[in-house]
Every structure is written in structure tokens, then in C-alpha cells.
Amino acid sequence: MKANCWHGTQQVQVEHVPDPKILNPRDAIVRITKTAICGSDLHLYNGYIPSMRRGDVLGHEFMGEIVELGSAVKNLAVGDRVVVPFPIACGHCLQCEREMYSLCENSNPNAWMAEKLWGYSPCGIFGYSHMLGGFPGGQAEYVRVPFADIGPIKVPDNLEDDQVLFLSDIFPTGWMAAEACNIKPGDTIAVWGCGPVAQFAIKSAYMMGAAKVIAIDRFEYRMRIARERAGAETINYEEEDVHEVLLEITGGRGPDACIDAVGLEGHAPGLHGAYDRVKQATMLETDRAPALRQAIMECRSGGTVSVAGVYGGFIDKFPMGAVVNRSLTIRSGQTHVQRYMRPLLERVQNGDIDPSFVITHRMRLEDAPRGYRIFNNKEDDCLKVVLEA
Ligand SMILES: [Zn+2]
Numbered sequence: 001m002k003a004n005c006w007h008g009t010q011q012v013q014v015e016h017v018p019d020p021k022i023l024n025p026r027d028a029i030v031r032i033t034k035t036a037i038c039g040s041d042l043h044l045y046n047g048y049i050p051s052m053r054r055g056d057v058l059g060h061e062f063m064g065e066i067v068e069l070g071s072a073v074k075n076l077a078v079g080d081r082v083v084v085p086f087p088i089a090c091g092h093c094l095q096c097e098r099e100m101y102s103l104c105e106n107s108n109p110n111a112w113m114a115e116k117l118w119g120y121s122p123c124g125i126f127g128y129s130h131m132l133g134g135f136p137g138g139q140a141e142y143v144r145v146p147f148a149d150i151g152p153i154k155v156p157d158n159l160e161d162d163q164v165l166f167l168s169d170i171f172p173t174g175w176m177a178a179e180a181c182n183i184k185p186g187d188t189i190a191v192w193g194c195g196p197v198a199q200f201a202i203k204s205a206y207m208m209g210a211a212k213v214i215a216i217d218r219f220e221y222r223m224r225i226a227r228e229r230a231g232a233e234t235i236n237y238e239e240e241d242v243h244e245v246l247l248e249i250t251g252g253r254g255p256d257a258c259i260d261a262v263g264l265e266g267h268a269p270g271l272h273g274a275y276d277r278v279k280q281a282t283m284l285e286t287d288r289a290p291a292l293r294q295a296i297m298e299c300r301s302g303g304t305v306s307v308a309g310v311y312g313g314f315i316d317k318f319p320m321g322a323v324v325n326r327s328l329t330i331r332s333g334q335t336h337v338q339r340y341m342r343p344l345l346e347r348v349q350n351g352d353i354d355p356s357f358v359i360t361h362r363m364r365l366e367d368a369p370r371g372y373r374i375f376n377n378k379e380d381d382c383l384k385v386v387l388e389a
């Protein structure tokens with residue numbers, strides 16, 4: 001089959017690899033129809049996530065048709081059209097029973113690698129390094145889905161692929177980021193970033209009753225989408241003083257909650273940005289965190305900072321003093337996608353949201369290297385690339 005494979009920093013290529021096979025009774029083989037490139041794939045592309053190997057198949061946002069099932073999967077049938085959540089979860093361990101699916105204790109065969117870096121291991125993830133299981137991803141013609149009786153959900157015929165594909169990650173991820181803010185009617189929420197997850201966080205915050213959502217970025221085309229399609233006010237941090245504008249909007253108190261939808265490759269103007277780049281390049285920190293630092297500093301006292309952006313290791317100049325002295329709550333986590341897929345599918349069916357609003361580029365799987373390049377470089381007003389397998 002054809003698959004998009006990682007070959008080093010800023011090198012991906014579509015090549016022929018062996019077809020996946022059923023290995024366990026709870027496996028399924030899915031023929032991919034649509035798959036997407038995620039902002040977190042760019043962290044792999046740019047070489048920030050350790051334990052990638054040449055030839056690894058990328059991709060954790062995908063959907064398709066079941067073509068083969070293990071003997072223990074009773075709730076799906078060959079021919080079913082399914083969306084697959086990015087966290088691989090067994091459904092029966094302590095964490096899965098608590099619906100903390102991204103913390104599944106049984107799905108990462110390389111748990112020892114993650115334990116070295118993080119203390120304990122989270123779940124395995126499709127196409128996201130050997131530290132997270134070494135599972136081949138879904139930017140391919142076919143994929144093996146472990147624990148297929150727990151993860152994938154069947155989608156109704158009347159919804160297009162583009163409307164349901166993002167139930168695999170970014171819609172639940174934006175939703176969980178907003179949910180973590182414990183939004184009360186009338187709240188003002190600030191979101192760092194206007195990437196795809198940020199767009200869903202904005203939409204979700206409004207669905208939960210926020211009065212105003214302010215999104216902070218530097219790319220005009222992304223801020224325009226946040227304004228026109230998600231309803232946010234926007235601040236360009238290269239042109240305006242974020243602190244001053246937020247104070248003005250919130251009556252001098254700060255936003256009730258702040259969402260970091262940027263993660264470890266954040267940018268900052270001037271000296272701050274240069275500081276992080278030097279620290280990261282010299283391995284004095286692994287992650288650049290200007291967005292997270294600012295989100296903490298800007299959040300109103302007693303408020304919540306919700307971290308949806310991916311961080312991998314260690315950051316420098318973390319403002320813990322602000323957290324302690326101003327009673328801030330920090331919440332984070334890889335998304336427990338399985339928990340949100342059905343309720344969010346219902347919202348798509350009800351017409352509360354059409355998740356396809358983030359798509360700017362559609363191309364063939366063969367064009368994945370071009371998709372990565374333009375998405376990474378923010379060329380051609382690229383916000384979200386969907387690949388057709
Ligand atoms: Zn993703």
C-alpha cells in the first residue's frame with residue numbers, strides 16, 4: 001500500500017510499505033478514505049518529538065471503511081464507515097473505566113520509553129513516535145486499528161466525510177480545552193493561536209456560553225477565519241500590545257480563562273522569541289513556551305489556564321509564582337477522544353456546527369509532502385489539509 005512516511009527533519013515521502021494485517025482478535029483493518037495533517041504532526045515534521053525512525057508511517061486523524069475484523073469485534077461489521085479516535089485505548093483498564101482514554105494503561109507497548117521522560121506512560125497514539133507505541137498511522141491507504149471494539153464510531157450516511165473526520169482529534173481537542181475552562185455564561189475567554197484546534201476551542205467556548213472569545217495570533221488569514229467563521233475578536237500580537245488590549249476588553253481584570261492552543265513551537269516578538277530559540281537550539285529547554293507564559297500572566301486571578309497545545313519536555317522561565325499567588329488552575333491532557341465522539345457527532349447532526357469550516361486544502365495522499373510544506377510554512381493561507389487516500 002501507499003503511505004506517507006517520516007524520513008527526518010522536514011522530510012516526508014509517500015512510498016510503498018507492507019499492507020497491515022490483523023494481529024489480535026480485537027483489531028480492525030480500515031481502508032482510509034480521508035485523513036488530515038495535524039498541527040501536532042508538524043512537531044514530528046520539525047524533529048521536536050524524540051524516538052521517530054525513518055520510514056515511520058505518519059497520521060492520527062483518519063476515517064474510512066472497515067475491510068477486515070478480528071474475531072472478538074462484535075459491534076462493527078465489514079463495510080461500516082467509521083471515524084477512528086487518535087488515542088488507542090483498551091476500554092477496560094482503570095483509566096479507561098474513568099473515561100481517561102488517553103491515559104490507557106494497556107495500549108503503549110513501549111511504555112518504558114515514555115516513563116523515562118514523563119514518569120508514567122500515557123496511551124499509544126497512531127503515527128506518533130516509538131515512545132507512544134510505534135503504531136503505523138493513517139496517512140496511508142490502510143491502517144490497523146487495535147481495540148476496534150472501543151474506539152471507532154460508525155457515522156451516518158447523511159454526513160459527508162469532511163463533516164465527521166475531525167471527530168478523530170481536533171474537534172474533541174478544542175472542545176475539551178474549552179470544557180476545562182469551566183465556562184459560565186458571560187465569561188470572556190482568551191485563546192492563544194488561530195490554528196485548527198484554536199478554531200474549535202473558540203466555537204466550543206461559545207457553545208458553552210462564553211460571551212466573548214478573543215483569539216491571539218500573527219497570521220491575518222487565520223485571524224480572519226477566527227473572526228468570520230468562529231466569531232472571535234482577534235489580537236495580532238506583532239502589532240498590538242496583548243496585555244493592554246486584554247485589560248481594556250475585560251475591564252482591567254483579565255480573561256476568565258485562557259487557552260493555549262499553540263504548544264511547543266510558539267513564537268514571540270523581539271527578545272523573548274530570540275531567547276527561546278537560542279535556549280531550544282542549545283538544548284537548554286526542549287519546548288518554546290511564549291504562549292503558555294503569556295496565557296498564565298494574562299489570566300485573571302482565580303481563573304483557569306487550559307493547555308491544549310502539545311508540549312514534549314521541559315520549558316524555561318515557567319511563571320509558577322503567578323500560578324501560586326493568584327490561585328490559577330492549570331488543566332491539560334491529551335484528549336480523551338472516545339469520551340466526546342458521540343455527543344459531538346450529535347452536535348454535527350443537529351447542525352450546531354459544521355467542522356468542515358477549517359478545511360482550506362484538499363489533496364491526494366500522494367501530495368502529502370506538499371501538504372506538510374505549505375501547512376508548516378503557512379503558505380497559500382493554509383489552515384487545514386485533508387488528504388484523500
Ligand atoms: Zn491531531
Ligand SMILES: [Zn+2]
Pocket residue numbers: 089090091092093094095096103104105106107
Ligand atoms: Zn485502557
